[in-house]
Amino acid sequence: SQQGEEDPQALSIQEGENATMNCSYKTSINNLQWYRQNSGRGLVHLILIRSNEREKHSGRLRVTLDTSKKSSSLLITASRAADTASYFCATGISTGGFKTIFGAGTRLFVKA
Amino acid sequence: DVKVTQSSRYLVKRTGEKVFLECVQDMDHENMFWYRQDPGLGLRLIYFSYDVKMKEKGDIPEGYSVSREKKERFSLILESASTNQTSMYLCASSGGRGTRGGYTFGSGTRLTVV
Numbered sequence: 001s002q003q004g005e006e007d008p009q010a011l012s013i014q015e016g017e018n019a020t021m022n023c024s025y026k027t028s029i030n031n032l033q034w035y036r037q038n039s040g041r042g043l044v045h046l047i048l049i050r051s052n053e054r055e056k057h058s059g060r061l062r063v064t065l066d067t068s069k070k071s072s073s074l075l076i077t078a079s080r081a082a083d084t085a086s087y088f089c090a091t092g093i094s095t096g097g098f099k100t101i102f103g104a105g106t107r108l109f110v111k112a
Numbered sequence: 113d114v115k116v117t118q119s120s121r122y123l124v125k126r127t128g129e130k131v132f133l134e135c136v137q138d139m140d141h142e143n144m145f146w147y148r149q150d151p152g153l154g155l156r157l158i159y160f161s162y163d164v165k166m167k168e169k170g171d172i173p174e175g176y177s178v179s180r181e182k183k184e185r186f187s188l189i190l191e192s193a194s195t196n197q198t199s200m201y202l203c204a205s206s207g208g209r210g211t212r213g214g215y216t217f218g219s220g221t222r223l224t225v226v
Contacts, residue, residue: 033214033215035214035215035217040200040220040222041219041220042116042202042204042217042218042219042220043155043202043204043215043217044217045214045215045216045217048213048214088154088155090215098162099157099170100145100215101157102147102154102155103154104152104153104154105154
């Protein structure tokens with residue numbers, strides 16, 4: 001099974017609402033990253049939170065990290081139709097060499 | 113604007129062909145990666161490289177090889193393409209050692225093997 005697993009798999013909300021996506025992982029991490037992917041394109045790095053950080057903000061994005069529960073959440077506030085995309089969490093680990101492992105993603109659909 | 117460029121957006125190849133996927137980055141990054149992305153499976157690491165002429169196997173290296181002769185270029189080679197290698201291929205790069213930074217991805221190459 002994958003190191004990072006997002007929940008829910010899909011999310012549909014109205015424009016203006018907040019969207020929350022969760023990520024759980026299994027092993028110790030150096031950092032956790034969130035990426036966005038628009039349909040058929042490459043991934044775009046959104047935010048990185050280190051293992052000794054608990055919360056980080058970037059514009060309308062808020063990321064939390066709870067290493068005791070091995071989980072993270074991504075909150076997008078006041079969502080827009082342009083936020084429609086897939087969102088992936090990725091865990092940076094250093095066991096067996098440095099690696100970044102991606103989850104399967106959450107598909108977010110924001111209705112105008 | 114910094115970029116990772118993949119040579120083709122769409123590619124159709126025949127079974128048994130040797131296929132080259134090229135990736136070039138202009139950020140002087142040490143680290144480069146090749147992933148494949150399939151529905152429901154997320155991104156899976158094929159190969160990566162932390163330095164010129166250096167390569168490491170990822171989680172699914174079978175049927176693939178790579179070449180990194182120059183720092184900015186990382187090529188993925190399908191020695192004998194098969195239909196189960198039909199997928200979206202994503203190249204990424206990052207700077208520094210270890211996993212300190214985020215990755216910059218290319219736009220992807222959607223490969224179809226017929």
